[in-house]
Amino acid sequence: DILERPEGLELGGDLREVTIMMSDIRGFTTLSERLAPAQVVTMLNRYLGKMTDIILAHQGTIDEFIGDAILAVFGAPQKRDDDADRAVKCALAMQAAMEEINAENVADGLPAVATGIALNTGKVIAGNIGSERRSKYGFVGHPMNVTSRIEDLSAGGEILLSDSTFRKLSHRYPVCDTRELKVKGIDELVTVHRIEAATDG
Amino acid sequence: DILERPEGLELGGDLREVTIMMSDIRGFTTLSERLAPAQVVTMLNRYLGKMTDIILAHQGTIDEFIGDAILAVFGAPQKRDDDADRAVKCALAMQAAMEEINAENVADGLPAVATGIALNTGKVIAGNIGSERRSKYGFVGHPMNVTSRIEDLSAGGEILLSDSTFRKLSHRYPVCDTRELKVKGIDELVTVHRIEAATDG
Numbered sequence: 001d002i003l004e005r006p007e008g009l010e011l012g013g014d015l016r017e018v019t020i021m022m023s024d025i026r027g028f029t030t031l032s033e034r035l036a037p038a039q040v041v042t043m044l045n046r047y048l049g050k051m052t053d054i055i056l057a058h059q060g061t062i063d064e065f066i067g068d069a070i071l072a073v074f075g076a077p078q079k080r081d082d083d084a085d086r087a088v089k090c091a092l093a094m095q096a097a098m099e100e101i102n103a104e105n106v107a108d109g110l111p112a113v114a115t116g117i118a119l120n121t122g123k124v125i126a127g128n129i130g131s132e133r134r135s136k137y138g139f140v141g142h143p144m145n146v147t148s149r150i151e152d153l154s155a156g157g158e159i160l161l162s163d164s165t166f167r168k169l170s171h172r173y174p175v176c177d178t179r180e181l182k183v184k185g186i187d188e189l190v191t192v193h194r195i196e197a198a199t200d201g
Numbered sequence: 202d203i204l205e206r207p208e209g210l211e212l213g214g215d216l217r218e219v220t221i222m223m224s225d226i227r228g229f230t231t232l233s234e235r236l237a238p239a240q241v242v243t244m245l246n247r248y249l250g251k252m253t254d255i256i257l258a259h260q261g262t263i264d265e266f267i268g269d270a271i272l273a274v275f276g277a278p279q280k281r282d283d284d285a286d287r288a289v290k291c292a293l294a295m296q297a298a299m300e301e302i303n304a305e306n307v308a309d310g311l312p313a314v315a316t317g318i319a320l321n322t323g324k325v326i327a328g329n330i331g332s333e334r335r336s337k338y339g340f341v342g343h344p345m346n347v348t349s350r351i352e353d354l355s356a357g358g359e360i361l362l363s364d365s366t367f368r369k370l371s372h373r374y375p376v377c378d379t380r381e382l383k384v385k386g387i388d389e390l391v392t393v394h395r396i397e398a399a400t401d402g
Contacts, residue, residue, distance in 0.1 A: 012238070012239035012242055012243075013238040013239050013241060013242030014238050014239075015238050028341070029341065029342060029343050029345075029346055029386060030343075030386055032326060032341055032342065033342075033343070037213070037214040037215050037216050037326045037328065038213035038214050038215075040214060040326050040328075040341060041213055041214030041326065041328040041329075041330065042213075044330055044341065045329075045330065045331065045332065045336075048330065048331050048332050049331075049332035049333065049334075052331070052332040052334055052335055053332070053334070056334070062335060064265060064267060065330060065331050065335075065337065065339060066265060066267065066272075066339075067330075067339065067340065067341045067345060068341065071267075125233060125238045125241050125242065127238065127241075127242040128242075128246075129242065129245055129246065129249065129266060129268075130246065130249050130250075130253070130266055131246060131249050131250035131253040131254070132250065133250075133253050133254070133257070134253055134263060134266075135246075136266065138266060138267075138268065139268065140229070140230065140233055140241060140245065140268045140269065141230060141233065141234075142230050142231075142234070144230075144268060145230055185230060185231055
């Protein structure tokens with residue numbers, strides 16, 4: 001996978017500002033227990049396939065699939081001025097694609113699903129992480145953990161942005177709701193905004 | 202990576218009993234903020250390199266590195282009678298290797314670190330998960346989530362086993378401590394045992 005071995009990468013690791021995206025199908029594990037294994041994999045791969053296409057079309061870097069969760073970043077290995085903007089557009093496109101995914105699920109006798117998406121911007125250490133036998137381009141830092149905590153809060157159909165992402169945007173998306181979040185290892189509360197999936201500018 | 206594309210794999214996904222291992226360096230993110238990015242990557246790759254060697258030597262399948270966290274399984278793609286036993290031996294060997302890792306860290310002016318390890322046994326759906334553009338051999342199911350919750354509880358130097366793993370072992374490791382754990386999405390409490398890293402049989 002070329003994304004895992006980008007050219008021109010600092011082997012030693014460097015500090016970069018990135019916009020991190022984490023998403024998760026709500027209740028997927030519980031849902032998966034009512035289905036045959038092959039149905040679960042069909043449903044998961046349909047979803048991950050469409051999400052992969054959308055993330056790559058928005059020049060995001062997919063770091064991991066962890067079960068039904070997706071971890072992606074915008075801004076590494078290549079930084080662009082509109083990293084946060086592209087991340088939000090990507091999240092809106094992902095939510096918009098759920099209708100088509102669910103229509104295909106229902107046509108196959110599978111349940112409709114809903115995904116929650118969290119975005120957060122911050123400085124992380126990016127580098128080739130692992131061993132000689134197995135390494136990948138990966139990320140370390142509190143902003144990763146913060147994103148994961150925001151993602152825990154996101155309901156199906158929602159897009160939650162940290163204030164750090166929100167302040168980077170050139171387009172002002174209407175905010176439906178603002179919450180404050182205590183995150184382990186971080187003293188200050190994290191401010192999180194919810195934007196409407198239907199308000200794509 | 203051959204581990205991600207094992208031969209003879211059911212493409213559709215199947216239900217398998219596996220012993221899941223998750224480990225994490227305690228406080229690594231906070232520690233990493235006091236170091237230069239290159240030092241963080243050096244320290245992380247030294248640790249992940251040794252852990253990879255130990256896990257592969259015990260015929261574990263590494264699913265992911267997520268920052269400093271490792272997710273591995275014993276029992277897929279190939280099931281063996283001693284999957285749980287090998288997982289515990291592997292965890293003991295991982296904790297034993299920390300002394301050497303920390304001696305090398307200290308020699309390089311880097312801090313000593315401690316890892317927590319969780320083991321849990323259960324039935325998961327295993328399959329090639331992802332898209333045509335990017336897929337990997339991955340796992341879905343409540344036992345994955347339960348392992349993650351047990352891992353959250355494990356302190357540096359500790360090995361915590363769920364009762365489901367403990368009951369599979371042919372060697373009776375002395376238990377130092379037993380706790381009960383409430384896990385989201387699971388009705389029953391999960392019983393967790395701590396075994397001593399120094400009591401390798």
